[in-house]
Amino acid sequence: MSVAPGWYVDPADPQTRRYWDGEGWIGAAIPVDATPPEGPPPPEPETTTEPTPEPEPATPAAPDTPPGPPPAWQQGPPPGWPTGEPGQGPPPGWPYPTWPGRPPEPRPHGLPLASYGARLTARLIDFGVVLALNVLVNGWFVWRYAQEISPFLNEAGRRVQAQDRTTEPLPQWGEQAGSLLVVILLIATMLWLAYEVPSMAANGQTFGKRVLRIKAVPVEADAPLGFGRALRRWNTLGLPTLLWYCCGLGLLLQLIDALSPLFDHPLRQALHDKRAQTLVVQLSRTPEDRADPPGETP
Numbered sequence: 001m002s003v004a005p006g007w008y009v010d011p012a013d014p015q016t017r018r019y020w021d022g023e024g025w026i027g028a029a030i031p032v033d034a035t036p037p038e039g040p041p042p043p044e045p046e047t048t049t050e051p052t053p054e055p056e057p058a059t060p061a062a063p064d065t066p067p068g069p070p071p072a073w074q075q076g077p078p079p080g081w082p083t084g085e086p087g088q089g090p091p092p093g094w095p096y097p098t099w100p101g102r103p104p105e106p107r108p109h110g111l112p113l114a115s116y117g118a119r120l121t122a123r124l125i126d127f128g129v130v131l132a133l134n135v136l137v138n139g140w141f142v143w144r145y146a147q148e149i150s151p152f153l154n155e156a157g158r159r160v161q162a163q164d165r166t167t168e169p170l171p172q173w174g175e176q177a178g179s180l181l182v183v184i185l186l187i188a189t190m191l192w193l194a195y196e197v198p199s200m201a202a203n204g205q206t207f208g209k210r211v212l213r214i215k216a217v218p219v220e221a222d223a224p225l226g227f228g229r230a231l232r233r234w235n236t237l238g239l240p241t242l243l244w245y246c247c248g249l250g251l252l253l254q255l256i257d258a259l260s261p262l263f264d265h266p267l268r269q270a271l272h273d274k275r276a277q278t279l280v281v282q283l284s285r286t287p288e289d290r291a292d293p294p295g296e297t298p
Contacts, residue, residue: 007036106266109222111281113268114214116261119280123258125208126196133191141184148174181245189241193234201230204278213283216273225278233276 003020009032010018016029019040027041106113134142151171159166199206204216204225216225216233225233237257243250257271264270267279 005040103266108219108267108279108281109217111222111284114212114280114282116268118212118214118282119261120258122206122208122212122214125211126206129207130188130192130195133195134188137191138184138187141180141187145177145180145184148177148180185242185244189238192238192241196238197227197230197234200233201225201227214280215283216278216280219277219279225276229276229278233272233278236272236275237270 003022005020005022007017007030008020010016010025010029013029015032017032017034017036018025018029019027019036021040030036152173155170158164159170196206200216202224205214209215217223218225218229237254240250240253240257243253260270261268261273264274267273269279273279
């Protein structure tokens, strides 16, 4: 980035101003409080000077006296500044310009990122659909599981209501309770997989995402996810369902994944998005929404 020509305070002598032509300082300096002329300074007249006698050689400094540091304008740009041809950077001693204000929101593939509220609402709709499928397919197994653990729950509830402090052990769960719980979790996981992965592989949308007009796309292009990427994306969020058996560990992992977009900037990727290298964008409603302003696509 070059600095426009004009009169500026000389970094080497803050009490004076000099003219910067875009590549270097030219002309004589003027006092800093003086009104500078319009445009560059006039060229200095050439003067002839009489030859002067050669000065006597200066006495060299003592070897143990280190030379002083050069002026700031002779030290070059500080570490990390871009280098290039003359005129491609600010004058010596000037701070490097930065982006004014807040940087623009990224628009991957010309589309805005979906908000967290839209993503959460779409996920809740999808959970409702999967829950309805579980009622149809998993209902009998859930009813049998409830029968197996009901003696334990009924006795525990009776003791709480009666404030019974007896030390007698509670009734044991039925022998089939553990097996039924594993079957229920396996069926629930497979139903979720069958519901989400094929639709995401085809067009990046489940039923909930179509309702909210949001879509998952690869980071590198606006294209279908494909089965492999859709499966990797679902694995991070869906497979922990099998760990609900382990004191709710799977539910904790899924909660962390669900909240992760709130702490990811600027692309708002969840953990399953990072695993599959995907983004969730808001689909355009008008052709103008699809515009891709310069500098806003990462």
